Amino acid sequence: MEWLTNLSNAIEYIENNLDKEISYDEAARIECCSTYYFQRMFTYVAGITLADYIRRRRMSQAAFELQRTEKKVVDVAFEYGYSSPTSFNRAFQSVHGITPAAAKSRGSLLNAYPPIKFSVEVTGGSAMSYHIEDKEEMRIVGIRTPLVEDMEENHRNVPEFWNNTLKGAGFSQICGLSTEEPKGILGITVYENPQNFFYYIAAATDAPVPVGMYEYKIPAATWVVFENDGRYKESVQSVFKRFYKEWLLFSGYEYAGLPDIEVYPISDGKAINGYSQVWIAVKKEKEN
Numbered sequence: 001m002e003w004l005t006n007l008s009n010a011i012e013y014i015e016n017n018l019d020k021e022i023s024y025d026e027a028a029r030i031e032c033c034s035t036y037y038f039q040r041m042f043t044y045v046a047g048i049t050l051a052d053y054i055r056r057r058r059m060s061q062a063a064f065e066l067q068r069t070e071k072k073v074v075d076v077a078f079e080y081g082y083s084s085p086t087s088f089n090r091a092f093q094s095v096h097g098i099t100p101a102a103a104k105s106r107g108s109l110l111n112a113y114p115p116i117k118f119s120v121e122v123t124g125g126s127a128m129s130y131h132i133e134d135k136e137e138m139r140i141v142g143i144r145t146p147l148v149e150d151m152e153e154n155h156r157n158v159p160e161f162w163n164n165t166l167k168g169a170g171f172s173q174i175c176g177l178s179t180e181e182p183k184g185i186l187g188i189t190v191y192e193n194p195q196n197f198f199y200y201i202a203a204a205t206d207a208p209v210p211v212g213m214y215e216y217k218i219p220a221a222t223w224v225v226f227e228n229d230g231r232y233k234e235s236v237q238s239v240f241k242r243f244y245k246e247w248l249l250f251s252g253y254e255y256a257g258l259p260d261i262e263v264y265p266i267s268d269g270k271a272i273n274g275y276s277q278v279w280i281a282v283k284k285e286k287e288n
Helices: 002-014 024-031 035-045 050-068 073-080 085-096 149-168 172-175 232-250
Strands: 131-136 138-146 183-194 195-204 216-217 223-227 253-255 260-264 275-284
Touching: 002 024, 002 035, 002 050, 002 253, 024 035, 035 050, 035 149, 035 232, 050 073, 050 131, 050 149, 073 085, 138 149, 138 172, 138 183, 149 172, 149 195, 172 183, 172 195, 183 216, 195 216, 223 232, 232 253, 232 275
Parallel strands: none
Antiparallel strands: 131 223, 138 195, 138 216, 183 195, 183 260, 223 275, 253 275, 260 275
């Protein structure tokens, strides 16, 4: 569970720098993963995006500063990284519902968000259906859309990408490419660096690459494959959350950092509603 210790250390770094510049890259370095995977893991474990967490913590501290000191609003804004009073005012109101100037009054109602503490906790009690599978290199072919290291923007763009794909002719073409395991339509996040960061809608195949599509090869790996029944979006996101908060803590494995794969089975060129799989690459934990 070294990753949980590293995550706590990354949070400590953030807390120590609320009134300074916070580097996502440095937080990720402490966690020993990429900036993207750090934000992704944080969101699933904490239930809030990293950007939202930092904003809430900074505005909580800013509220204390405004009430316990004689500092001007503009000075507090600058202290917590806002060069524009307007942007500070907007961020403050999004957390507290009132302006920074109004917060200086003693009777003002404010919201305090304490620091997150990560620890092993008793959760769930419901089963997670899974199996472990070793697989050789996986070749995928399909269409893709660029992603950014801002998780919130990706959460907006990926569903739109799916909607546009489902309406276009390319979807049935991808369905026809599915010749290898895992069979079906695959949703895959591929992160190598900020310049090579894409979400693919693709199929595992040995077929040639059609015009306008791309191929990507995922290295041989050990995969934990979770079975899902339920609506796609909710069940897939739930699996990632439970993977980090429950399964990973006690499995004897650690996250391998390869592309995560969402598998949506198809029949007669159409997706089968109500069932999906999530493939997550893992590796044995290092022995102390």
